[in-house]
Amino acid sequence: MDFIDDRIERYAFNYTEDEGPLLTQLKQETHEKLELPVMLTGRLEGRLLKLLVQLLQAKRVLEIGTFSGYSALSMAEGLPDDGELFTCDIDPPAIEMAKKYFHRSEHGKKITLLEGEALKSIEKVEAPLDMVFIDADKANYLNYYEAVLPKVRSGGLIVVDNVLWSGRVLDPQDESDHAIHNFNRSVHADDRVEGVLLTVRDGVFCLRKK
Template sequence: MITPLEIENYCVHHSKKSDSIFQELAERTLQFAPQVSHMQVGPLEGALLSIITKMISAKRVLEFGTFTGCSSLHFLGALPANGSITTLDRDPKAVSIAREFWDKTGNSNRVESLLGDAKASVQKLLSEISAGTRPHYDLAFIDADKGGYEEYFEASLKLVRTGGVVLVDNLLWEGAVLNPKEKSDFTIHTFNEKRKTDPRVEMVLLPVRDGISICRVLDH
């Protein structure tokens, strides 16, 4: 998290309160994976995902990185009754927890969970989109392996309609982008450098949680 904890908490407490299911999921995730439970988007970023989904009247959401389902639950709660989400992950144990929580909402029929390497799943989506057998998405959220970000972003520009939105998480990498040392620091920094001048999107990078960019897809 990039903002001081007190500021984050102040913002959480002065934003719309999230449903109790998110607290239940946070506790379940902490038991399941105590070392990495912070990978969840959390209440503030979750509320941001939700409000963006509503603001663009999204009906179809694509997510890279399901984990235990926190962000997908935020999307599900924001989508209209005929909306749906496709979410990609390779960890069946984490996804089984996500499924438990989708079931609790009574909306698991609106979730398409593709298990396996996201790079393979994305190829399937791309071929279906180009064959016209799968409609375009309105919004994509990239939150899986950072080494795949460039590929997921390029794919998202083909999978999301013009005027839709691509959100990319963890782009401040806990501040390491300021003085990159590790490979992952350079990967994220290079991604940000490229986006700065990418003519295919209108983009803003915000210091929310670990950094999130909002990219509006332009005609390209």
């Protein structure tokens, strides 16, 4: 994600609320033990997700793509004590780390981790949902979007990560490049939602269901 000026990124990081010691430790262990640690949400986006949960006064959230659990814990922090967060992943090492940190967190009791193929896991989660965060395999972004949209309440939010794809959406070359670009075009033209594409980290699309 070297398409964003490092000085500006650091400035924004420094003026964003700290994530606390547990998430800091999770971030460090993710970089030490898991492949592709760049997939970790991190402070800027994690605090944004928490804030969106709070602003929505959300009680039921679905996440597609748990990775090591940073984003799930960030959103769970914004939920009330009786809130629920369902998160799904298919990668055993990432799931193992996420479970460990869910157990250590006071907010872990709000989280249900669904293991296996995401589209099948989505079927298990009942409507209505207040918010959905999509951050998984890019080729399936439109499939995930179409699967969750009927479950999201009117006024609810779908948040989609990596929609700038390190700037490669400007000149798509490979399958993932085209998948992200096609996703952005499709949801922009979808009159069931209204959206804004934010230049936070690798791009965050916020889509409000009408």
